[in-house]
Amino acid sequence: MTLSSSDFPYSSAHFIGIAGVGMSATAMLLRDVGVRVTGSDEAIYPPISDVLARERLDVRTPYAPGNIPAGVACIIIGKNARLVPETNAEVAEAFTRGVPVLSFADVLGLLGRERSPIVVAGSFGKTTSVSLMAHCLIEAGLDPSFMIGAAPLSPNTSARIGNGELLLLEGDEYPSSNTDPRSKFLHYAPAHVLLTPLAHDHVNVFPTIESYLAPFTQLIDMMPAEATIFASTSGELSERFLSSLTRPVVTYGIDKGSWAVRDIAWGERTAFTMVHEGHEVVRVETGQLGLHNIENMLGVGAFLLTRGLVPPEAFAAAMASFKGIRRRLDRKSDATRIPMFEGFGSSYDKARSAIAAMKQHFPTRRLVVVFEPHTFSWRNRSTLHWYDDAFAGAAKVFVWKPAEQGAGTHDQIGQAEILGRLAGGGFDAEGVGEAGVAVERIGTALGEDCAVLFLTSGPLGGLIESVPAWAEKHFPA
Numbered sequence: 431m432t433l434s435s436s437d438f439p440y441s442s443a444h445f446i447g448i449a450g451v452g453m454s455a456t457a458m459l460l461r462d463v464g465v466r467v468t469g470s471d472e473a474i475y476p477p478i479s480d481v482l483a484r485e486r487l488d489v490r491t492p493y494a495p496g497n498i499p500a501g502v503a504c505i506i507i508g509k510n511a512r513l514v515p516e517t518n519a520e521v522a523e524a525f526t527r528g529v530p531v532l533s534f535a536d537v538l539g540l541l542g543r544e545r546s547p548i549v550v551a552g553s554f555g556k557t558t559s560v561s562l563m564a565h566c567l568i569e570a571g572l573d574p575s576f577m578i579g580a581a582p583l584s585p586n587t588s589a590r591i592g593n594g595e596l597l598l599l600e601g602d603e604y605p606s607s608n609t610d611p612r613s614k615f616l617h618y619a620p621a622h623v624l625l626t627p628l629a630h631d632h633v634n635v636f637p638t639i640e641s642y643l644a645p646f647t648q649l650i651d652m653m654p655a656e657a658t659i660f661a662s663t664s665g666e667l668s669e670r671f672l673s674s675l676t677r678p679v680v681t682y683g684i685d686k687g688s689w690a691v692r693d694i695a696w697g698e699r700t701a702f703t704m705v706h707e708g709h710e711v712v713r714v715e716t717g718q719l720g721l722h723n724i725e726n727m728l729g730v731g732a733f734l735l736t737r738g739l740v741p742p743e744a745f746a747a748a749m750a751s752f753k754g755i756r757r758r759l760d761r762k763s764d765a766t767r768i769p770m771f772e773g774f775g776s777s778y779d780k781a782r783s784a785i786a787a788m789k790q791h792f793p794t795r796r797l798v799v800v801f802e803p804h805t806f807s808w809r810n811r812s813t814l815h816w817y818d819d820a821f822a823g824a825a826k827v828f829v830w831k832p833a834e835q836g837a838g839t840h841d842q843i844g845q846a847e848i849l850g851r852l853a854g855g856g857f858d859a860e861g862v863g864e865a866g867v868a869v870e871r872i873g874t875a876l877g878e879d880c881a882v883l884f885l886t887s888g889p890l891g892g893l894i895e896s897v898p899a900w901a902e903k904h905f906p907a
Contacts, residue, residue: 438465438540440503440530445469446520447508448489449478451579452602452614455589456506456534458485459541459577462591470497470520472512475889477581477756481588495523504530506537507607511836514608533607538577539617542597545575547618548733551601551649552626553665554780555726559626560600561585561755562730566748567596570740574598580774583753583760603645604632613645622658623649624733626726627665629779633813634806634840643671650675660733663687664725665779682732684725689732691724696790700724704731711735712742715750719759719771720787759787762884763898767905768876769795770898775885776805778816788883789823795881796825800872800897803832803848804888811841817851821859824883826875827852830890831863865891869900876901 438460445457448469461467468488482489490497497520498505505524507513515522524531550559557580564576565584573592579600581588601615601623628646636642650659659675662668663683672679681687692710694702701715702724714727727749734740740748754760762770769792773784781801788797799821803809808816809832821827829852831845845861852859862868868891876882882901884894 437544438463438537440465442466442499442501442503443506444498444502445506446493446524447471447510447513448482448487449474450508450510451478451581451588452534452577453506453508454478454481455577455579456537457487458587458589459591460537461485461487463541468499468502476895481581493518493520495519498523498527502527502529504532506532506534508534509605509607511839533610533614535606535614535617538599539619542599542618545597546595546621547597547599548622548624549599549601549615549618549620550624550626551603551615551646552662553629553631554777554783555626555722555729556600556602558723558726558755558758559624559730560598562727562749562752563734564598565752566730566734566740566745567594569748569751570744572739580758581756583755584751601649605635613649615649616645616652620649620653620657622733622737623653623660624729625659625661626729627662628667628671629665630667631777632807633810639667643667646671647674650677658737660729660736662725662729680732680736682729684721684728689728691728694724704728712746714746716752718752718754719791720783721790722783722787723759759784762894763902765907766898766901767878767907768880768882768901770882770884770901772884772894774887775801776887777807778813778820781820781885784883784885785821785823788881792881796879797823798826798828798872798875798880798882799824800828800830800882800884800890800893802830802886802888802890804886806836806840809833809837809840809842811843814843814847814851817848818855821852821857825858825880827857827859828868828872829859829861830868830886830893831861833888865893865896868893869896872897873900873904876905878905
């Protein structure tokens with residue numbers, strides 16, 4: 431059951447903002463169903479620059495009206511704050527072409543019409559969960575289609591058209607585009623949903639808890655009666671949300687839910703036992719770090735085993751071989767004695783999970799955190815209190831200068847204010863803002879007894895590459 435160009439009504443598509451993780455993955459899907467794909471962006475950074483180069487997609491920088499091919503059948507525009515006609519000439523040109531202008535959520539909705547979309551939604555763990563599910567199904571000999579909003583190591587691509595019935599989608603609650611305020615996942619018509627932990631996020635878009643939970647309620651309400659919902663119990667808003675539902679839910683959680691975990695043995699490779707309604711199901715081993723990754727595996731296992739898609743032994747084998755995702759606690763270098771990992775630090779909860787994982791696996795080492803307040807949530811004065819304990823457990827925190835993109839659209843805080851708040855909480859924090867100087871300053875804090883965690887959803891001034899290179903020279907493996 432291979433998708434073809436008949437599953438998408440346009441023969442060619444131009445992506446404005448193609449360096450976004452979701453945009454690049456969607457572009458790959460369209461390319462693979464026979465659509466002629468071009469794209470543009472202002473600048474492109476690793477790991478997406480590596481992905482686009484490997485996939486040999488036709489991509490141009492910077493933005494310019496001439497990037498849009500003559501005769502293009504449709505244009506897909508990303509959600510980036512700079513992608514508005516008032517300030518972006520290429521976007522302005524797109525709206526003069528007289529062709530459909532779509533979001534990548536529109537595209538995925540169209541591609542899912544002839545499949546059974548499995549949507550993974552929630553505040554965190556979505557990317558890892560979709561990757562785990564795709565990897566497991568592939569290893570079991572099935573052939574799913576999937577879109578992963580990151581650069582996974584397992585599977586070895588972020589998007590693929592398969593011959594199986596299932597289409598695995600990372601379902602984001604964030605608005606679909608600058609002209610469509612609906613949450614992306616409301617376009618996907620899911621056959622089943624895996625709901626990861628819920629916590630108040632994207633506060634610039636969802637200022638209240640009620641506004642944040644509203645699209646999740648819409649998602650559940652749109653599901654067919656025969657659909658199955660699998661949901662975590664562990665997020666700060668999870669039980670509140672689950673108590674509002676009127677349909678059956680299969681729950682999972684480390685120690686609370688119909689699926690749970692027993693007998694965790696921590697180490698370089700961690701093992702745990704999955705249980706269902708108190709009965710042991712399978713022993714699982716993994717090289718991934720952190721309790722949150724165990725919960726991700728538990729949720730995926732609950733879904734796959736309950737649905738009868740793989741047997742327990744095949745699930746355990748796939749978890750053991752899963753290599754992870756770039757920027758999701760992946761090791762940055764094997765050539766230095768200092769353990770260095772990158773966590774996806776887009777929110778308070780993600781940062782806390784990453785720090786907890788580092789402390790769990792490297793309990794005797796001093797933890798040095800190199801942090802970039804890149805998302806709106808970290809730069810918003812209403813969440814300044816996050817800094818009171820976000821880095822608890824860190825011996826030293828280096829704070830890169832906040833991103834300026836979209837600074838005028840919300841109540842932005844600056845680096846000095848962040849550092850002051852951290853100092854008030856008793857943290858040893860230092861600001862950095864020029865790459866060469868920053869590497870030397872960070873180097874002074876490193877030693878044989880430390881571990882390093884990079885926390886960002888942005889480029890962090892290239893420090894994710896340059897600091898490990900420095901450590902390889904001064905602390906070689």
